[in-house]
Amino acid sequence: MRDKTAWIAVDWGTSNLRIWAMGADNTLLAERSSDQGMGGLDPSGFEPVLLAIIDEFLADSRVTPVICCGMVGARQGWVEADYLATPCTPPNGAGATRVTAQDPRIDVMILPGVKQLSPPDVMRGEETQIAGFLRDQPKFDGVLVMPGTHTKWVHISAEEVVSFQTFMTGEIYALLARQSVLRHSVAVTGWDDAAFEDGLSAAISRPESVAAKLFGLRAASLLSEASSESARAQLSGLLIGLELAATRPYWLGQNLAIIATPEIGAVYAKALALQGLQAKVYDAQPMTRSGLIAAYDSLLGAGE
Amino acid sequence: MRDKTAWIAVDWGTSNLRIWAMGADNTLLAERSSDQGMGGLDPSGFEPVLLAIIDEFLADSRVTPVICCGMVGARQGWVEADYLATPCTPPNGAGATRVTAQDPRIDVMILPGVKQLSPPDVMRGEETQIAGFLRDQPKFDGVLVMPGTHTKWVHISAEEVVSFQTFMTGEIYALLARQSVLRHSVAVTGWDDAAFEDGLSAAISRPESVAAKLFGLRAASLLSEASSESARAQLSGLLIGLELAATRPYWLGQNLAIIATPEIGAVYAKALALQGLQAKVYDAQPMTRSGLIAAYDSLLGAGE
Numbered sequence: 001m002r003d004k005t006a007w008i009a010v011d012w013g014t015s016n017l018r019i020w021a022m023g024a025d026n027t028l029l030a031e032r033s034s035d036q037g038m039g040g041l042d043p044s045g046f047e048p049v050l051l052a053i054i055d056e057f058l059a060d061s062r063v064t065p066v067i068c069c070g071m072v073g074a075r076q077g078w079v080e081a082d083y084l085a086t087p088c089t090p091p092n093g094a095g096a097t098r099v100t101a102q103d104p105r106i107d108v109m110i111l112p113g114v115k116q117l118s119p120p121d122v123m124r125g126e127e128t129q130i131a132g133f134l135r136d137q138p139k140f141d142g143v144l145v146m147p148g149t150h151t152k153w154v155h156i157s158a159e160e161v162v163s164f165q166t167f168m169t170g171e172i173y174a175l176l177a178r179q180s181v182l183r184h185s186v187a188v189t190g191w192d193d194a195a196f197e198d199g200l201s202a203a204i205s206r207p208e209s210v211a212a213k214l215f216g217l218r219a220a221s222l223l224s225e226a227s228s229e230s231a232r233a234q235l236s237g238l239l240i241g242l243e244l245a246a247t248r249p250y251w252l253g254q255n256l257a258i259i260a261t262p263e264i265g266a267v268y269a270k271a272l273a274l275q276g277l278q279a280k281v282y283d284a285q286p287m288t289r290s291g292l293i294a295a296y297d298s299l300l301g302a303g304e
Numbered sequence: 305m306r307d308k309t310a311w312i313a314v315d316w317g318t319s320n321l322r323i324w325a326m327g328a329d330n331t332l333l334a335e336r337s338s339d340q341g342m343g344g345l346d347p348s349g350f351e352p353v354l355l356a357i358i359d360e361f362l363a364d365s366r367v368t369p370v371i372c373c374g375m376v377g378a379r380q381g382w383v384e385a386d387y388l389a390t391p392c393t394p395p396n397g398a399g400a401t402r403v404t405a406q407d408p409r410i411d412v413m414i415l416p417g418v419k420q421l422s423p424p425d426v427m428r429g430e431e432t433q434i435a436g437f438l439r440d441q442p443k444f445d446g447v448l449v450m451p452g453t454h455t456k457w458v459h460i461s462a463e464e465v466v467s468f469q470t471f472m473t474g475e476i477y478a479l480l481a482r483q484s485v486l487r488h489s490v491a492v493t494g495w496d497d498a499a500f501e502d503g504l505s506a507a508i509s510r511p512e513s514v515a516a517k518l519f520g521l522r523a524a525s526l527l528s529e530a531s532s533e534s535a536r537a538q539l540s541g542l543l544i545g546l547e548l549a550a551t552r553p554y555w556l557g558q559n560l561a562i563i564a565t566p567e568i569g570a571v572y573a574k575a576l577a578l579q580g581l582q583a584k585v586y587d588a589q590p591m592t593r594s595g596l597i598a599a600y601d602s603l604l605g606a607g608e
Binding site: 075076115116117119120121122150165166167168169171172175176179180181182184207208209210211212214215216218219220222223224242243245246247 | 419479
């Protein structure tokens with residue numbers, strides 16, 4: 001494997017780290033993952049974590065490029081990488097920030113994120129998924145929905161990121177379901193379609209009602225033994241519904257595509273279908289890898 | 305002090321415990337507080353915590369009544385106390401649940417909470433503040449606003465709790481400001497009136513915009529070095545504004561009074577004043593004590 005690995009692709013987010021060993025012609029040789037996300041690391045912690053995972057892929061006789069995207073380039077990350085400003089094509093290797101690594105076998109680069117000045121917004125990682133998506137569908141014109149901890153809604157036209165909006169829906173869901181008083185009433189798994197639709201339609205038609213309905217999930221379980229699976233689906237519906245109410249001017253009459261983990265993607269696809277919108281779900285991981293490949297190719301093309 | 309203490313009043317919430325040693329004729333002899341709230345205790349933990357604080361007030365020769373209100377009576381508390389159902393007068397001692405204590409020197413009673421069946425809602429502790437408030441102002445007809453971890457809006461008429469609504473505004477604020485990605489951008493203290501008013505009016509006029517504006521607090525601090533004091537005030541304005549948007553049918557054209565800690569009460573009074581509503585702020589602690597006194601008097605009157 002040491003002989004065959006031409007370069008290494010890295011998606012380093014807040015909570016997780018994914019690594020792909022890539023061969024010549026960008027064949028996928030191996031993949032690894034870890035829960036040592038950026039959120040738990042000091043700047044000095046990144047290189048040891050990376051080396052522990054990729055050592056098996058490194059040749060001693062030559063330098064292996066390591067192309068990274070994601071929160072590893074945030075202010076609290078390994079090294080703060082640049083942002084491109086909207087409107088812009090998603091970043092390729094040209095704007096990458098080189099990291100001074102201790103180990104001479106690796107040449108580490110972190111791809112830039114994308115910023116928007118007004119209203120202020122930032123992304124780190126999604127821009128690489130977008131680059132991967134546009135490699136396959138360069139003609140796409142519409143809105144990419146990228147649900148996760150921080151969901152991005154991204155307007156794409158002429159292969160550019162025109163504008164975007166971020167929602168903390170995933171993080172707020174996790175805080176409410178696991179750390180608030182609702183944790184006693186909201187299941188960790190399980191689902192109830194009717195409860196999801198109830199929450200969704202209440203939030204879309206009267207967004208302010210979300211605030212009134214949250215504690216009701218707790219009270220209902222105390223007074224009527226309402227199921228915690230139903231509460232989970234309703235909480236999800238309320239929060240996604242509030243997001244859909246806020247993004248309506250963004251998605252109305254647009255082409256839509258969803259890039260996410262398949263499970264979360266399916267929930268958003270259902271929510272959009274209930275508004276009469278069809279959106280195909282694309283698995284985020286292959287999009288990230290494809291975006292990293294595009295960045296690597298651009299660096300090769302630039303003679304690096 | 306052991307000779308003079310006729311009974312002991314206890315406000316035992318999720319996070320805190322407050323105790324008042326009361327003399328004959330309900331004079332206040334001493335007060336104590338602790339952070340050993342119900343949230344951190346098992347059922348077997350309540351009596352030792354209580355005795356460690358009140359031992360100095362207990363006579364050996366007679367039994368001292370201990371009247372409690374708050375989350376100590378919740379399902380996860382010491383003993384689950386009853387609920388009265390709306391519409392109802394706030395509970396007095398008659399519906400109290402007696403706790404079987406190990407120590408023969410105390411006779412512990414927990415006052416009931418109040419429940420509302422539709423839409424489902426519950427309170428534990430606020431009903432005693434309401435009883436205290438109505439002791440002084442029995443003719444009050446309007447809405448009591450009781451901000452805290454879980455803010456209650458309570459419609460009062462003819463000395464009864466007619467209906468109420470609970471909002472998780474305080475808990476959501478704390479989760480976002482201290483545990484979400486916004487913790488990097490939101491100050492622990494400090495204030496900015498203009499930012500508060502911005503957030504408040506945005507949320508009232510377009511409630512769904514709250515979802516879009518939360519991550520913007522983080523992005524603004526990354527891109528423009530926006531102040532964290534301003535972010536704190538804006539977050540507060542957004543969340544209280546969402547609550548005011550949801551409660552508008554409740555407060556429009558009503559008499560309003562606020563019962564809260566003075567600091568939180570002042571923020572809500574300001575938010576309501578910006579809607580053209582004048583609401584006096586009453587300190588919650590004396591109201592609670594007054595409500596516990598009313599309960600004790602009712603037990604005496606009933607011959608206990």
